Amino acid sequence: MTWNKQTLIKMLMTAVSGAAVVGASLPARAAEPITLHALMEDVPETKIIEALLPEFEKQTGIKVEFEKIGYPDMHDKLVSQLTAPQSYYNVLEVDFLWAGEFPAAGWLADLKPFVEKSKYDLSPFIPSTLDLLGRTKDQLFLVPMYNYSMGLLYRKDLIGDEKLKAAYKTATGKELALPTTLEDYVAISKFMKANAGVAGAAMQGQRGDPNSMEFSNYLFSAGGSYLNADGKASLDTAEAKKALDLYVDNIQHGAQQGAVSATLDDTMRLMCSGSAFSMVTYWWMLPQMDDAVKCPTVAGKVGLSVMPGGHGESGGWGWGIPKNTSPEEQEAAWTFIQWVQSKDVSVKRALEGHAPVRSDVYADAAVLAKYPFYKTAQDVVATGKSFPIFTYSAQYEDLLGTQLSLAAGGQATSDAALKAASDGLQGLLDK
Numbered sequence: 001m002t003w004n005k006q007t008l009i010k011m012l013m014t015a016v017s018g019a020a021v022v023g024a025s026l027p028a029r030a031a032e033p034i035t036l037h038a039l040m041e042d043v044p045e046t047k048i049i050e051a052l053l054p055e056f057e058k059q060t061g062i063k064v065e066f067e068k069i070g071y072p073d074m075h076d077k078l079v080s081q082l083t084a085p086q087s088y089y090n091v092l093e094v095d096f097l098w099a100g101e102f103p104a105a106g107w108l109a110d111l112k113p114f115v116e117k118s119k120y121d122l123s124p125f126i127p128s129t130l131d132l133l134g135r136t137k138d139q140l141f142l143v144p145m146y147n148y149s150m151g152l153l154y155r156k157d158l159i160g161d162e163k164l165k166a167a168y169k170t171a172t173g174k175e176l177a178l179p180t181t182l183e184d185y186v187a188i189s190k191f192m193k194a195n196a197g198v199a200g201a202a203m204q205g206q207r208g209d210p211n212s213m214e215f216s217n218y219l220f221s222a223g224g225s226y227l228n229a230d231g232k233a234s235l236d237t238a239e240a241k242k243a244l245d246l247y248v249d250n251i252q253h254g255a256q257q258g259a260v261s262a263t264l265d266d267t268m269r270l271m272c273s274g275s276a277f278s279m280v281t282y283w284w285m286l287p288q289m290d291d292a293v294k295c296p297t298v299a300g301k302v303g304l305s306v307m308p309g310g311h312g313e314s315g316g317w318g319w320g321i322p323k324n325t326s327p328e329e330q331e332a333a334w335t336f337i338q339w340v341q342s343k344d345v346s347v348k349r350a351l352e353g354h355a356p357v358r359s360d361v362y363a364d365a366a367v368l369a370k371y372p373f374y375k376t377a378q379d380v381v382a383t384g385k386s387f388p389i390f391t392y393s394a395q396y397e398d399l400l401g402t403q404l405s406l407a408a409g410g411q412a413t414s415d416a417a418l419k420a421a422s423d424g425l426q427g428l429l430d431k
Contacts, residue, residue: 042068082107091333092320129357142318144357148282149384150312189254192277200254202267202276207401218243221309235422287353314384392428
């Protein structure tokens with residue numbers, strides 16, 4: 001069935017008129033269904049929400065359709081819509097890396113008036129998740145959706161294997177145990193590849209977002225940072241060199257074949273199949289690995305820890321509303337955002353492996369009963385550090401990713417790659 005614009009607006013007005021409040025006060029089903037369109041990253045979190053969408057449509061009459069694609073294609077596809085006279089996507093999933101760019105370009109509606117009108121309670125959201133997305137005293141462009149702080153997934157059965165323990169002690173003079181330093185982690189990774197019949201690390205080395213995010217964990221674990229106390233680029237340091245040297249060592253000698261071009265999907269499949277000892281990744285991957293149906297080889301055998309060294313990379317996604325949509329579409333989108341981030345729906349998502357942004361979800365008894373590791377997850381989130389967030393964050397990912405790829409492929413020294421990455425960052429900061 002095809003609807004013209006006038007019919008769609010009429011349907012939106014009918015459905016939205018009674019749908020300003022979610023939860024117990026959600027209205028009965030509207031007379032005619034309407035549709036919200038969202039471009040979503042094709043990851044487990046999206047599938048978790050997608051399974052709950054019929055509940056939202058039943059309560060509000062508003063239908064939501066997800067278009068799922070890989071992360072590398074999302075930014076450009078969104079920008080083409082946000083710069084058009086009218087956006088096809090009328091509710092947005094926005095990465096924190098774009099949280100500086102999108103508002104600065106004037107593409108997002110300010111959500112603060114929506115919050116005030118609907119009396120939506122933001123207090124349960126963990127403050128850092130709001131700050132990560134650029135919340136200010138006067139404006140709010142994004143409501144937190146989920147976090148993707150990163151930690152270390154590792155095979156408990158392999159780290160506890162008696163034969164491997166004996167071999168490691170003979171080879172290194174050290175006990176085989178969960179690593180507490182980045183140096184120990186890379187040493188164990190290489191040992192596992194040589195002795196356990198698996199890749200020591202499932203690494204996502206594809207240039208751009210994959211290798212930039214993964215390397216950030218090495219940088220923070222080694223005590224490095226992207227910016228100094230004065231807000232200037234600081235990648236040409238001893239800590240950053242140690243991080244990159246260890247990153248290159250692991251991708252060349254501990255990781256799977258083809259790691260330099262691997263993506264998140266590749267590493268997920270490798271870890272799920274039992275073909276890797278470890279994976280530096282988002283903490284919410286643990287429930288996926290523990291799924292006895294999807295990952296029978298490793299279910300129950302995978303543990304989670306904070307990155308060796310004490311700090312990993314922290315990130316998150318938020319919900320936004322494009323400015324180039326009608327007022328009626330914006331009201332419908334806000335109704336959806338309130339619903340999907342309500343405590344009840346967030347708990348349902350958490351029970352399926354969602355990475356909460358609300359403190360009350362981490363404390364929920366049912367969530368902790370099913371996933372006791374959420375206590376560790378809180379530590380992962382609490383100790384996470386952020387990639388630099390500014391107007392050109394996405395461009396810097398590509399710039400940094402290029403230098404990391406050159407170093408990983410042996411085409412540039414660590415010193416040269418870090419100098420280029422640091423100079424490039426400062427150049428973008430100065431624009």
